[in-house]
Amino acid sequence: MYDYLIAGCGFAGAVLAERLANAGKSILIVDKREHIAGNTYDYYNNEGILVHKYGPHIFHTNSEEIFTYLSKFTSWRAYEHRVLASVEGQLLPIPINLTTINRLYGKRLTSQDLGSFLDGMAEKRKPVLTSEDVVVNAVGKDLYEKFFRGYTQKQWGLDPSELDASVTARVPTRTNTDDRYFTDEFQAMPKHGYTELFKKMLSHANIHIMLQADYRDLIATVPHRRLIYTGPIDAYFDYCYGKLPYRSIDFQFETMDLDCYQETGTINYPTSNLYTRITEFKYLTGQSHKKTTVVFEYPKSEGDPYYPIPRKENQDLYNRYKELAEMQKDVFFTGRLGTYKYYNMDQVVAQSLTLFKKIAKEDDWEG
Structure with a gap:
């Protein structure tokens, strides 16, 4: 019997798994993909260059609490994105x-x-x-x-x-020459990558991980007291009110026999080309390598759901699903997909830390 079955092994699910495990709860965290870390998953490609599989993820936050919390699982490389x-x-x-x-x-x-x-x-x-x-x-x-x-x-x-x-x-206009993309107090990249951060976050005896698994296949067969769901909220309810719209991206990676491809981490293409931007990973990671890998991003309507689309009609549809979610007994919804919010990484971490404290308070144990 697990105390919690957690669907989704990105920041939303992993933070709750870590907090609950350290509170003495038993956790089974499952993910459809073959890896942990959700959309922040990074890995070394065939050339030995550290890349982000689902596009660039640059960490930034104004919250000392969140930065301190994540610092338990990683050392940092100072990095200001331009x-x-x-x-x-x-x-x-x-x-x-x-x-x-x-x-x-x-x-x-x-x-x-x-x-x-x-x-x-x-x-x-x-x-x-x-x-x-x-x-x-x-x-x-x-x-x-x-x-x-x-x-x-x-x-x-x-x-x-x-x-x-x-x-x-989300994109301000500045009257000075500050060319940093973000101005948050804390701006850094996990020194050894996001995947290593997640490995440490989930390395607790109370946490069991199951990959390439669908939580739906486990609900009836794996005894558990509560479910924490971080996937698309409309999928949980079998799209009974219709599908919530998302934007997806086709990531095209290219490795070149160059020390450097472009003059900064990311270049946007507002009026030309079919792609929106090109990111060169060595800027983000600080890695020294004789070759370089870049990623071209081509937005599309179908595919993995990355971005909830902020429109009133979409929010109205989400609110109908939210009403259903609030009626579920012993099921919690969190994360960008679970709450249909265009959150940054630190906001997802904050949301899950808040949910953990709420669970602890409701159950009357120390959170």
């Missing part, structure tokens, strides 16, 4: 900053000048409801067309005018 966008034959910093504007328009603006310059370009919109509204309201149509519209259309398969404001609100 992204360039290929626009009109130039590679320009994104998020848009002072350097971006000066290079694009041939200006010599100062930080004090930039605010009024952007105000002059902005087309104020009220209310701000869509992703298009967010950008045009802040920087105007020209920058919107050059940096956001094409990229968003490729990434989401929808025009920004059809997407919730939260999508482009």
